[in-house]
Amino acid sequence: MPKTEETTAEKPAAAPPTPKPIPMSPGYELSGTTALSITRAKLARVIMLAGPVGSGKTTLLSSIYELFGKGLIRGYSFAGSETLPVMELRCHLSRIASERAEADTERTKLDEALKLLHLHLADGNGKKTHLLMSDPSGEAFRIARDSTDECRKLTILRRADVVVFCLDGSGLSKRRTRPGIVADARALLRSMLDAGMLDGSSHAQVLFTKSDQLVNPEGETEAELTAEIERDFRANFESRLRRLEFRRTSVKPLASAAGIEELLASWVERDELAPLQIAPPLRESSRMYDCFPRSPAHGG
Amino acid sequence: MADNEARRFLVIGLPDMGKTTFLAALWHVVESKEIGSALQLVNVEGNREYIGKLREKWIACEALGRTAQGQISVIQMRLRAAADGAEANLALPDVSGETFRTQLRDRAWTPEYAQLAAGVAGALVFIHPDEVTEPVRIEEAAPLAAAIAPEGTAEGAGAAKAWTHDDIPTQVNIVELLQFHRARTPGPFSVGIVVSAWDLVAAQGKTPAEWLDATLPLLGQFLRSNVDELPFKVFGVSAQGGELNAVDRLMAAAKPSERIQVADDREISHDITRPISWLLKTQTN
Numbered sequence: 001m002p003k004t005e006e007t008t009a010e011k012p013a014a015a016p017p018t019p020k021p022i023p024m025s026p027g028y029e030l031s032g033t034t035a036l037s038i039t040r041a042k043l044a045r046v047i048m049l050a051g052p053v054g055s056g057k058t059t060l061l062s063s064i065y066e067l068f069g070k071g072l073i074r075g076y077s078f079a080g081s082e083t084l085p086v087m088e089l090r091c092h093l094s095r096i097a098s099e100r101a102e103a104d105t106e107r108t109k110l111d112e113a114l115k116l117l118h119l120h121l122a123d124g125n126g127k128k129t130h131l132l133m134s135d136p137s138g139e140a141f142r143i144a145r146d147s148t149d150e151c152r153k154l155t156i157l158r159r160a161d162v163v164v165f166c167l168d169g170s171g172l173s174k175r176r177t178r179p180g181i182v183a184d185a186r187a188l189l190r191s192m193l194d195a196g197m198l199d200g201s202s203h204a205q206v207l208f209t210k211s212d213q214l215v216n217p218e219g220e221t222e223a224e225l226t227a228e229i230e231r232d233f234r235a236n237f238e239s240r241l242r243r244l245e246f247r248r249t250s251v252k253p254l255a256s257a258a259g260i261e262e263l264l265a266s267w268v269e270r271d272e273l274a275p276l277q278i279a280p281p282l283r284e285s286s287r288m289y290d291c292f293p294r295s296p297a298h299g300g
Numbered sequence: 301m302a303d304n305e306a307r308r309f310l311v312i313g314l315p316d317m318g319k320t321t322f323l324a325a326l327w328h329v330v331e332s333k334e335i336g337s338a339l340q341l342v343n344v345e346g347n348r349e350y351i352g353k354l355r356e357k358w359i360a361c362e363a364l365g366r367t368a369q370g371q372i373s374v375i376q377m378r379l380r381a382a383a384d385g386a387e388a389n390l391a392l393p394d395v396s397g398e399t400f401r402t403q404l405r406d407r408a409w410t411p412e413y414a415q416l417a418a419g420v421a422g423a424l425v426f427i428h429p430d431e432v433t434e435p436v437r438i439e440e441a442a443p444l445a446a447a448i449a450p451e452g453t454a455e456g457a458g459a460a461k462a463w464t465h466d467d468i469p470t471q472v473n474i475v476e477l478l479q480f481h482r483a484r485t486p487g488p489f490s491v492g493i494v495v496s497a498w499d500l501v502a503a504q505g506k507t508p509a510e511w512l513d514a515t516l517p518l519l520g521q522f523l524r525s526n527v528d529e530l531p532f533k534v535f536g537v538s539a540q541g542g543e544l545n546a547v548d549r550l551m552a553a554a555k556p557s558e559r560i561q562v563a564d565d566r567e568i569s570h571d572i573t574r575p576i577s578w579l580l581k582t583q584t585n
Contacts, residue, residue, distance in 0.1 A: 019411030020411065021406065021408035021409065021410055021411065022408060022409040022410075022411070022414045022484075023407065023408045024403070024407045024408055024409065024480045024483070025407065025479070025480075025483065026407050027407055027476075066435070066437070068517075068518055068521065069435065069469070069471070069472070069517065069518045070517060071513070071514075071517025071518070071520070071521070077521035077522075077524060077525045078518050078521040078522055078525065079521070079522060079525035079526055080475070080479060080522060080525075080526065081475075084468075084472055084475065084476055084479075085465070085468065085476075088463070088467065088468050088469075088472060089463050091435065092460075092463040092467060093460060094437055094438060094439075095435050095436060095437055095438065095467075096436045096437070096438055096441045097435070097436075097461070097463075097467045098438075098460045098461055098463070099459065099460065099461040100438060100459065100460050101438070102438065103437065103438040103439060104460075120525075122521075122525035126525070128525070252439065253439050253440075254437060254439065255440075
């Protein structure tokens with residue numbers, strides 16, 4: 001068959017492709033898909049912080065990072081992070097670089113996308129653990145508290161190794177706000193249990209944040225202020241959970257932070273860390289409601 | 301170190317961290333053989349004009365200026381260890397500090413840098429004490445601010461400057477640059493930390509490693525936690541021997557090499573090749 005002009009004509013040599021930049025880790029909060037790759041490949045703990053706006057979730061996470069940055073944590077060392085820029089961003093309003101006169105915390109926005117912060121920690125023996133920490137907006141928990149169906153959509157709860165209910169210690173010290181804070185936390189925990197998102201395999205913590213402010217004009221001590229809440233929660237929920245514990249933290253001023261090392265120890269401890277099984281195929285989703293199959297540590 | 305395969309190391313550091321001054325002084329020491337214990341030059345590969353000009357300025361105690369962004373001059377030489385006569389080829393690229401700043405901002409390596417980094421198993425990482433940015437919390441600065449500003453003149457609580465990558469502290473930037481390399485290096489990546497202008501902090505009485513832990517604790521923790529993947533050692537190096545405004549004192553040294561101060565743990569010497577010797581040693585162990 002004769003060759004056509006088209007087939008015989010010499011094609012101009014293709015220009016060599018322009019080399020493209022080689023992307024590094026983007027540094028943003030991790031999506032569910034990226035976080036899954038960490039939890040599958042390496043020992044990791046997923047920590048979910050729950051609580052309303054102002055309960056101290058975001059301040060707690062940024063303070064943990066700041067404490068490592070200032071070398072003020074004993075017992076654990078910083079071994080790396082995939083989310084350094086975003087943790088820096090979260091600390092910005094508490095630093096003089098923001099040119100603010102008073103420290104503040106960037107509020108977590110209501111967003112369907114699952115966002116996790118990453119810290120790689122080494123203990124005193126050099127054993128390393130990946131911490132993947134999520135602090136969804138207070139609004140997300142208000143919705144979950146009020147609707148069992150909405151709560152079921154928070155599938156990250158089923159992968160969380162520890163669910164931390166943050167109670168604002170400052171608010172607990174005031175008679176006017178205390179009942180509402182306690183009722184709110186109780187309703188949220190009940191909703192998660194009733195929805196089956198937490199069960200007898202779950203580890204829940206009630207965390208009294210801002211514990212330095214757990215004093216009131218009536219002279220009640222910190223222990224007195226929290227003892228009744230502990231009794232209430234144990235009576236209502238302890239039998240429905242594998243583990244329920246109560247902790248206190250304060251992070252202001254940062255140099256006098258208290259309770260952080262004990263909290264980290266409770267998050268990374270290995271005695272209950274079951275080896276991760278091969279998870280089902282990934283779904284390409286970054287939505288908080290879609291990712292994270294049930295952790296094998298929770299019975300699958 | 302006894303083969304012909306070139307040992308290539310990177311020279312990492314943000315702008316004004318002392319990288320180029322170190323290279324100029326290093327070149328002088330290996331070429332002049334003024335320091336008996338140091339690595340010594342056997343021969344040079346390629347063009348020596350660039351490093352020669354830097355050396356002229358270094359000898360004259362002149363400021364060397366910044367390396368232009370995009371300009372990468374690779375200094376290649378064959379060195380011999382004075383102790384045992386073993387030889388090795390060495391290649392050190394002089395990459396601008398702006399290149400690393402751009403990496404952090406764009407979260408990417410240029411193809412040129414990736415090519416440079418391919419197969420490299422170690423680096424010198426430069427930190428200048430005067431260029432370290434440390435995060436200061438508002439609560440830490442509040443007492444000072446209150447003392448300076450008359451009552452009622454403080455900035456409003458609502459006004460906030462937007463965050464930029466330039467606000468990231470030095471220690472976080474260095475951790476990030478090392479994480480970039482660790483992610484793309486199959487085996488261990490040796491890290492020689494060079495605290496430049498060591499004369500500025502030597503009076504604190506700390507070893508270089510102690511200074512690093514006190515000043516950049518996040519970086520110190522990161523290195524110690526990952527020592528299997530990132531073997532490291534910290535050196536204090538004063539490549540000029542002091543501030544350039546003290547030219548008469550600097551020029552008073554009998555040999556230019558003798559104004560160099562290198563702190564290696566508690567040992568002080570003029571041997572600026574020590575960080576290179578350590579990197580080479582990590583490759584043969």
